[in-house]
Amino acid sequence: MNVPFLDLKASYLELQSEIDTAIQRVLHSGSYIGGAEVEAFENEFADFCGARHVVGVANGLDALRLALLALGVGPGDEIIVPSHTFIATWLSVSQCGATPVPVEPIEGGFNMDPQQVADRVTPRTKGIIPVHLYGEPADLASLIDIANRHGLFVLEDAAQAHGAVYRGRRIGSHGHAVAWSFYPGKNLGAFGDGGAVSTNDEALARRVRMIGNYGSRTKYVNDVIGYNSRLDPVQAAILRAKLPRIDEWNARRSSIAERYSQAFASQLAAPAGPQERQGHAWHLYAVRHPERDQLQKQLSDVGVTTLIHYPRPPHLQEAYASLGFGPGSFPMAEQYASTLLSLPIGPHLTQAQVDHVIDAVMNGVSSIS
Numbered sequence: 001m002n003v004p005f006l007d008l009k010a011s012y013l014e015l016q017s018e019i020d021t022a023i024q025r026v027l028h029s030g031s032y033i034g035g036a037e038v039e040a041f042e043n044e045f046a047d048f049c050g051a052r053h054v055v056g057v058a059n060g061l062d063a064l065r066l067a068l069l070a071l072g073v074g075p076g077d078e079i080i081v082p083s084h085t086f087i088a089t090w091l092s093v094s095q096c097g098a099t100p101v102p103v104e105p106i107e108g109g110f111n112m113d114p115q116q117v118a119d120r121v122t123p124r125t126k127g128i129i130p131v132h133l134y135g136e137p138a139d140l141a142s143l144i145d146i147a148n149r150h151g152l153f154v155l156e157d158a159a160q161a162h163g164a165v166y167r168g169r170r171i172g173s174h175g176h177a178v179a180w181s182f183y184p185g186k187n188l189g190a191f192g193d194g195g196a197v198s199t200n201d202e203a204l205a206r207r208v209r210m211i212g213n214y215g216s217r218t219k220y221v222n223d224v225i226g227y228n229s230r231l232d233p234v235q236a237a238i239l240r241a242k243l244p245r246i247d248e249w250n251a252r253r254s255s256i257a258e259r260y261s262q263a264f265a266s267q268l269a270a271p272a273g274p275q276e277r278q279g280h281a282w283h284l285y286a287v288r289h290p291e292r293d294q295l296q297k298q299l300s301d302v303g304v305t306t307l308i309h310y311p312r313p314p315h316l317q318e319a320y321a322s323l324g325f326g327p328g329s330f331p332m333a334e335q336y337a338s339t340l341l342s343l344p345i346g347p348h349l350t351q352a353q354v355d356h357v358i359d360a361v362m363n364g365v366s367s368i369s
């Protein structure tokens with residue numbers, strides 16, 4: 001039996017007529033940049049994530065970068081970021097001319113440790129970017145408290161957290177701004193690139209829109225040196241068709257996660273304890289194993305595709321050599337890079353496929369040890 005890591009086409013087939021209709025609607029509208037479709041998605045996604053304003057942009061990296069620029073980040077500023085994250089979180093900071101200041105995850109978890117964040121604040125610190133990694137909300141209450149004490153902003157990287165809930169409210173408006181990606185593999189994915197910024201701050205939303213629109217509020221009047229970063233209306237229409245399904249798809253992810261956690265309880269460290277599973281969007285289900293590469297090969301031999309998120313932390317990338325970090329600088333991020341393995345958890349896995357993954361993991365783990 002084959003278990004793909006994520007069957008993207010399945011989400012199209014499930015919604016084929018809605019999506020075909022949505023694309024046709026855009027083609028017949030004669031409006032191919034911005035327009036009613038993008039505006040409708042922005043409003044619907046704002047309702048979904050509980051934010052007053054949503055601004056569509058070209059991708060998740062731009063969502064982070066434009067939000068940082070709108071928050072006034074520039075050269076000389078320091079932004080606190082996780083050591084263990086996808087590199088886009090760091091790149092957005094560097095693209096503004098600011099410096100990413102990494103902190104390690106909390107012991108036993110994947111998200112940034114607020115205590116270490118507090119320790120890293122300097123007079124140059126301007127903000128904090130928590131990432132809700134793998135779909136698990138970060139400790140926002142502590143981070144927002146630190147931010148308020150030091151006059152910093154909190155920009156949430158929610159690229160993996162569509163539909164996640166923190167303390168009874170969906171991710172979308174806890175921090176000053178929230179950056180979203182609609183990359184196809186995300187919980188809410190387009191069939192191409194897409195992204196958005198959500199916020200309750202109207203002036204900030206307008207600034208993001210202005211910077212992503214050539215630095216212009218009024219056509220041919222340019223206030224700042226801006227960018228061209230827009231959400232494509234075809235993608236907006238596809239996202240509108242998918243949005244009503246997200247809760248159901250996330251519930252399916254969550255039930256697969258529960259099955260995995262129960263099955264592996266005696267064998268593997270679960271990616272989240274019972275407390276953390278509340279509100280988790282289960283973008284990824286990452287297990288830890290000291291012989292990760294061997295486990296990955298065993299799974300692959302029986303048709304189970306797994307991925308590694310992420311095999312090399314940002315601080316050890318050539319791109320960040322200039323920051324002067326080396327092996328040992330962030331031991332937890334490095335340890336995660338060598339021991340984590342993401343199992344398939346897509347909403348279109350069949351019961352039989354989930355069973356097959358469980359058997360394959362149990363057999364793999366017992367044959368290694």
Ligand SMILES: *Cc1c(COP(=O)(O)O)cnc(C)c1O
Binds near residue numbers: 088089182194
């Ligand atoms: C996917 C992702 C991004 C970037 O999104 P793109 O749309 O690919 O630019 C940023 N941060 C995290 C944590 C991500 O997983």
